[in-house]
Amino acid sequence: MFEAGNLQAYEALQRERLNLPARPGVAFALIRKLLALNNGAHHVEVVILSRSDPISGLRAFSSCREHGLDIQRGVFTRGREPWHYLKPLNASLFLSANPADVKSALDAGFPAARVFPESATMAERNAHEIRIAFDGDAVLFSDEAEQIFQSKGLSAFVSHERDNRELPLAHGPLQPLLAALNRLQKLADANAQMRIRTALVTARSAPAHERAIRTLMAWNIEIDEAMFLGGLDKGPFLREFEPDFFFDDQIRHCESARSVTATGHVASGVTNLATEANAS
Known part of the structure; x- marks a missing residue:
């Protein structure tokens, strides 16, 4: 719905599913492993940057909580390009399925890549x-x-x-x-x-x-x-x-x-x- 430009229907659907955790995406296992590096310290910070609206952001955070991901920061822009916030976040990597956002981030000098959501995953093969x-x-x-x-x-x-x-x-x-x-x-x-x-x-x-x-x-x-x-x-x-x-x-x-x-x-x-x- 979001990709088709039906923002109103997308937001309505997200509100209906606020208490339903979203399924893991292609980068989920990598993020879980990176967060495991903290192990009592704080070496890795993961931030959600999203074109979703702030209410939809509630579902993102509750999904992280349900799946055991310790993610505490997020920026939700309701359609506006979110990559502008990479600078104040001092980001080392920006992952997105949106090619325009990724290209803008690269042009601005930030490490970034467009994720293929339909990719296979190997992250479960080497647990440690x-x-x-x-x-x-x-x-x-x-x-x-x-x-x-x-x-x-x-x-x-x-x-x-x-x-x-x-x-x-x-x-x-x-x-x-x-x-x-x-x-x-x-x-x-x-x-x-x-x-x-x-x-x-x-x-x-x-x-x-x-x-x-x-x-x-x-x-x-x-x-x-x-x-x-x-x-x-x-x-x-x-x-x-x-x-x-x-x-x-x-x-x-x-x-x-x-x-x-x-x-x-x-x-x-x-x-x-x-x-x-x-x-x-």
């Missing part, structure tokens, strides 16, 4: 470990190298990355999230109840792999696994890693990944600019 997988270029790293690939081809891309292997790439949109996870990972090492494991899953292959690893070293960020696939389908590799969430900038990789696990599209970089131009 949070596993997050990232694509590289235009996600963790800038799209500098991707621009070379798109404009001049694979050979020029490989030469460029080999020649610049010791020059760190600039930050991509989700680099702050990986940095935050890295800090949490160090805190979680002493927490036997929940640990964090990260992976880089990229189409790069040798010798272009070296610049990616050296960039992470320059950022003083460690990852647990790195997969340099040289264009192979990422889906089977994600199935083996079993991530709770995977982030990629290319729709075709997201389409492959969402049959395996919860997936977020990061609409940044030259590939998405070309897609937007073709759509317009």
